[in-house]
Amino acid sequence: MSDPEIVVSAPGKVILFGEHAVVYGRKAIAASLDLRTHLKIHLSPDSTSVTLELPDIHLSRTWQVADLAAARPTGDADLKNPSPPSEQYLAALHRLAGTDTDHTDTRSLALLAFLYMYTSIHSTARTCPAGRFHASSQLPPGAGLGSSAAYCTALAAGLLTMCDVITRHEGKNDGTGTTWSKENLEVINAWAFQGERLIHGNPSGIDNSVSTFGGAISFKSGEISALKSVAQLKILLVNTKVPRSTKVLVQGVKDRYNRLPAIIEPILNSLEEISGTCERVLQDLGGHPVEIQENTQEKNYHVLEELVDICQSLLNALGVGHPSLDQVSSVTAKHGLHSKLTGAGGGGCALVLLRPDTAPEVVDNVKTELKDCGFDVWETSIGATGVSQHSQPK
Missing domain, CATH: 3.30.230.10 (Ribosomal Protein S5; domain 2)
Structure with missing residues (x-):
């Protein structure tokens, strides 16, 4: 034992x-x-x-x-x-x-x-x-x-x-x-x-x-x-606390697809291209030595911000947006930040991408405004270490 x-x-x-x-x-x-x-x-x-x-x-x-x-x-x-x-x-x-x-x-x-x-x-x-x-x-x-x-x-x-x-x-x-x-x-x-x-x-x-x-x-x-070699990205995670049913949202997309397959099919193809581009960017950010990474960060973060904006628009086109998520986008865009839903949509959670040079006061102001909207907000990162054992209690 x-x-x-x-x-x-x-x-x-x-x-x-x-x-x-x-x-x-x-x-x-x-x-x-x-x-x-x-x-x-x-x-x-x-x-x-x-x-x-x-x-x-x-x-x-x-x-x-x-x-x-x-x-x-x-x-x-x-x-x-x-x-x-x-x-x-x-x-x-x-x-x-x-x-x-x-x-x-x-x-x-x-x-x-x-x-x-x-x-x-x-x-x-x-x-x-x-x-x-x-x-x-x-x-x-x-x-x-x-x-x-x-x-x-x-x-x-x-x-x-x-x-x-x-x-x-x-x-x-x-x-x-x-x-x-x-x-x-x-x-x-x-x-x-x-x-x-x-x-x-x-x-x-x-x-x-x-x-x-x-x-x-x-x-x-x-x-x-x-x-492999994925960079850890800083984000704000926002919980709108709007309840939603994943089953209902998935069915809604299916219904729209069945009605308008020629329109929805290209949207799905575009979403896959976004995922593929994200995969390359994350590995590019994480795979370079620090001195080289500094020269590639700005370009890669600009691409990620574009992907976030385009993806959010496409998900809205699929019918899984929500006014609460629009509110998150409005608040963050006012401060030059980019956000999208994460998960099923229809409320739930959104993530806000933070560039490495995002000023702390900008982050604080965005967090305050989002909390004033009634949302829960965490400043955290993605790409974190998996399951771990600790020598001291947490």
């Missing part, structure tokens, strides 16, 4: 370009967001209980170790290639959670994901460890920023490390935390994906992949590819 205290964190994600077009087989670009979910595990060898604390959703539950051990799946488990729970196993997890299959609220699904990973990962151990699991997040739930994936990724990393399934401190240390080897990250990602399946049913695997590996990825027709 590993250290008595383990602290890990995993980032959220944003879609940079390609929203909705990806549904039609076009390329999209997603990147890690340096707003993170932190998990602190404190093992208690003398205790007989396990406690999960999720203060962000006002949830705290405690189980007896013996009850969790009794729910573990039987047979030899392949801890490096997890499989989804059987119907019988899932029923046992629901009983432990005090839920049933009709419970699809955030709290119930968070419980199921924890119980599944805890009991599955400990399925080959003689005893289940007692202790306290405390998860807190900088990511708002339900905003399309990968909060559930960050939670599942942090759980997977913490539990696998706790049980010595993966080797700790084998990867690089960037000063904020230690990552694992690529092989061990793939194991974390496999478990996080299974947790996401419990929460979302049929996820793409994009969110947990970004949360695990960090940086940026391109995805097209189910294929996920990591971008």
Whole structure:
């Protein structure tokens, strides 16, 4: 068994370009967001209980170790290639959670994901460890920023490390935390994906992949590819707090496509070209030595700003804009900044690109004006480090 205290964190994600077009087989670009979910595990060898604390959703539950051990799946488990729970196993997890299959609220699904990973990962151990699991997040739930994936990724990393399934401190240390080897990250990602399946049913695997590996990825027709040497870009992330249904928005685009295919098809093609250009620019910004990068930054940031503006206009043409997003664009444009929706649209979140030479007072003024509109605003970055282990609690 590993250290008595383990602290890990995993980032959220944003879609940079390609929203909705990806549904039609076009390329999209997603990147890690340096707003993170932190998990602190404190093992208690003398205790007989396990406690999960999720203060962000006002949830705290405690189980007896013996009850969790009794729910573990039987047979030899392949801890490096997890499989989804059987119907019988899932029923046992629901009983432990005090839920049933009709419970699809955030709290119930968070419980199921924890119980599944805890009991599955400990399925080959003689005893289940007692202790306290405390998860807190900088990511708002339900905003399309990968909060559930960050939670599942942090759980997977913490539990696998706790049980010595993966080797700790084998990867690089960037000063904020230690990552694992690529092989061990793939194991974390496999478990996080299974947790996401419990929460979302049929996820793409994009969110947990970004949360695990960090940086940026391109995805097209189910294929996920990591971008190399991606620059970390500073952004403002804006949550309009306008609720929306991804399902309804996707259906709305489909209806428009069916009515006007000759018009919508070129829009989708243009959105894919934007994603491809973004991919090249991000790698160009991240792949040069500092002295060369300074000479290429201005040109590349100008291209990114153009891509942001064009993409936002095209997404409006698909019918997924919203007055709240127009308001974000209006405020930021007044200060010479460029913004677009991220995710499904219809409200939700927007990102604002910050050039390296953006004056701090400009950023402060924009943040103040956006908050005065009733929006939540974070100053953060994209392309952040993936799941990490920390020597000190966060």
